[in-house]
Amino acid sequence: MPFKTLLTVTGAHQGDGDLKHAAGLCEEIHAHLSVFVLVIAAPPSGGEYAAVVSPAWLAEREAEMEMLEKRTSAVSRLLSESAVSADVSSDYPDAAWADEVIGRRARYADLTVVGPDLLASHMLKEKVIEGGLFSSGKPILLVPKSTRATLKPKRVLVAWDANLEASRAVRESLGILAGADEVRVVMVDPIEDERHHGAEPGADVAAYLARHGVKVTVDRLPSSNRSIADVLRQHAIDTGAELMVMGAYGHSRLRERIFGGVTKSMIEGASLPVLMAR
Template sequence: MYFKSLLSVVEVKQSDRDLKIAIDLCSEINAQLSVMILAVASLPPIGDYPIGTADVWVQERQWDLAALDARVEDVEMLVKDADISATVIDEYPELARVGHSVGRRGRYVDATIIGPDLFANEMLKAKVIDGGLFESGRPILLIPHGTKPTLRPKRVLLAWDSGVECTRATREALDFMACAEQVHVTMIDPDTSSVANGPEPGADIAAYLAHHGVKIIVDRLPSGNDAIANVIKGHATDISADLIVMGGYGHTRLRERIFGGVTRSMIDKPGFPVLMAR
């Protein structure tokens, strides 16, 4: 079964580009679209601020809420004209609560979309990815500028390292991979020890995928002292991949997410649509 519901997170002042991408993806797989329109609330003035500062803060909030209401109306008309099933909601959290808001909404869809305009928003990008990846229990779909996303991919690169996160991503993308023409199970410098992959790295996951009707090619690649993320992206180019599937690695430290090296590199400059799960 393909995804049946997708969440598109858009900043209140963004263009419609991310929304149109999300609409096209939902139309492609007959999924419902949830749109979360996001504005960031300023912290209330505390302490020795000039007289009148609180009044300015209240006025700014009124402007922000009015902008949210107007944007909700515009988006509701947009999705209505697109003739898809959709819901539109607005959120007005402070910056520190953005990830939590996205994660909470993301629990009730199959995946959260990070479109190119939001991807270019340095203030919100990390917060939205953090919430979608760590707090929703669902995968995220990263769509950087200049890529052509599809949820009916012909060629998929599965970045495999035998980890739990990668296993989760594989399960989330299983239906897409079963319908693809080729799925390249890609391993970089695979460990052949008995506690890792065994003498034939990739054989176990290939057998699992084959049971689900996936057409598999196992690619074991040397890094050649290059960064693993670069090898993955280079191989994706070589095989003309439509989608990269991978696990997202990280942990919490003082309530900030610290991403692993490969995850960070793929988030910063993916170059391809990436379905990432944790």
């Protein structure tokens, strides 16, 4: 399915770099751009006695709402000068449900673009990624600093572990994969049994992709005492991949936060644009 609407999220203190990245992607594939301007509300003063509303907290909220209004106006002006079809919306949620608010907005886009400015913003980054992955049913595209994102890549790496999340990522990116000159399905330490990768790891997913016209190659790689994320990143460099496609959070978010995982590692240290789905 082609991407017809891209969503990007921006905050009050961010620059316009992410907007320009997203607008460029929309121009490339003739898509509509939705911009969601978000300021996460300051928590009430007084902790559990928050019913006691302080004048300072009220003043802080008023200032934040004013910043939200100014940023929304600035974004609207910027987009009015662009040739891209676009719309702007805004919200001022509390931190506790900001990811759900973002996820609901993302349900009306085909892809949420998380650019370098957003990746540098700790709280807003977390809320956008979690909302996009867990509350929208749609994929996200991470665009790290100093990388060039394209939705018409020539070389794509697919991180395949035969899990549901990886299957969804492949399905969401079929249009991109079919248009690429080279797609490498990469498995790290694949397990050869029917509950994992099958008798011939990679054969089933390669056949599936080939039926969709994808020019696919299967790479089975040993980890050799390296993390899976490091193996994938290095192979992406070695093969000149312009995009990585992978499933996200095969384990729970809590487990990933405590013990780490491929998703967490990729979010924190992606070396190329990564399309994730769950």
